[in-house]
Amino acid sequence: xxxxxxxxxxxxxEELIAKIGEGTSADRNQTTEAILNxxxxxxxxxxxxxxxxxxxxxxxxxxxxxxxxLEQTYRIYELGxxxxxxxxxxxxxxxxxxxxxxSWPLVVQVAEGTPAKSAGFRAGDVIINCNGKxxxxxxxRNDLIMRLSKISPGTETAFQVRFSDQASASSTDLKxxxxxxxxxxxxxxxxxxxxxxxxxxxxxxxxxQNPN
Numbered sequence: 001x002x003x004x005x006x007x008x009x010x011x012x013x014e015e016l017i018a019k020i021g022e023g024t025s026a027d028r029n030q031t032t033e034a035i036l037n038x039x040x041x042x043x044x045x046x047x048x049x050x051x052x053x054x055x056x057x058x059x060x061x062x063x064x065x066x067x068x069x070l071e072q073t074y075r076i077y078e079l080g081x082x083x084x085x086x087x088x089x090x091x092x093x094x095x096x097x098x099x100x101x102x103s104w105p106l107v108v109q110v111a112e113g114t115p116a117k118s119a120g121f122r123a124g125d126v127i128i129n130c131n132g133k134x135x136x137x138x139x140x141r142n143d144l145i146m147r148l149s150k151i152s153p154g155t156e157t158a159f160q161v162r163f164s165d166q167a168s169a170s171s172t173d174l175k176x177x178x179x180x181x182x183x184x185x186x187x188x189x190x191x192x193x194x195x196x197x198x199x200x201x202x203x204x205x206x207x208x209q210n211p212n
Contacts (some may be wrong), residue, residue: 009131013038013046017053021062023140032065036072040146042059051209071197074205077142082149084185086121086157087193092141093126093164105135105144106164111193112202119183122163128178129160132184148185156184 011019016035020028039046046071054066075081078089093106107125110116127144128137135144151157163176188195 006147013041014049017049017066020053020065021057021059028061028065032069035069035167037150039069039073039076040143043073043142047073047209051206070206070209074202075197076145076149078205080145081188081195081197082145082158082185083187084149084151084155085114085188085191085193086148086151086183086185087111087191088115088121090127090145095136102136102138103140104200105141109159111146111191114191114193115183115185117160119181120179121159121161121181121183124164126164127159127160127161131158151185153185153187153190156182158182 011034013035016031016038020031022028022031032055035046035050050066050070050073054063054070057063057066065166080088087110088107089109089111091106091108095102095104104125107116107121107123107127109123110121129135130144130147137143139177148157159181161179161181163179
């Protein structure tokens with residue numbers, strides 16, 4: 001019995017974006033969802049391809065869809081905001097073992113009244129494991145944000161963290177004992193978390209994706 005691949009898995013991101021205006025409304029929705037699921041592969045490249053499609057299309061719906069995907073890319077990768085919200089802002093903790101540089105996701109802020117706060121997260125927590133998967137890697141912060149953004153609200157998620165007294169990226173041994181935390185994300189509108197999205201900053205980010 002063959003493996004069931006997600007919709008659009010066999011197509012390149014460029015091919016999917018080129019087809020975002022084709023077919024019925026249901027077809028377009030399916031293509032849009034497939035693109036969203038692929039953004040984490042290379043968000044910088046995805047943003048540039050979406051930007052080209054947004055600028056070059058004469059179809060208002062295509063422009064609206066690509067603009068929405070660009071905004072979601074910005075929210076997820078630049079602001080750390082996803083649909084499912086835990087209440088943490090994630091940055092980078094750089095780890096250098098003497099021969100190679102890698103990183104871990106670092107909690108730089110925990111919002112009051114959120115699942116993360118209730119679970120016991122603290123600014124300075126380095127997330128070393130999420131749902132059994134090691135979080136260490138060159139692209140650790142973006143990889144984790146994409147994974148968390150896909151977790152449905154209400155789904156309990158297991159984290160393993162170690163605390164660093166430096167809530168900024170800096171390489172040191174993490175000698176603090178591991179702590180196991182569990183939290184279930186909620187939808188942002190159900191939480192009193194002000195979004196850090198600013199239209200002027202989004203426009204500047206869009207300009208930085210200009211392929212010309």
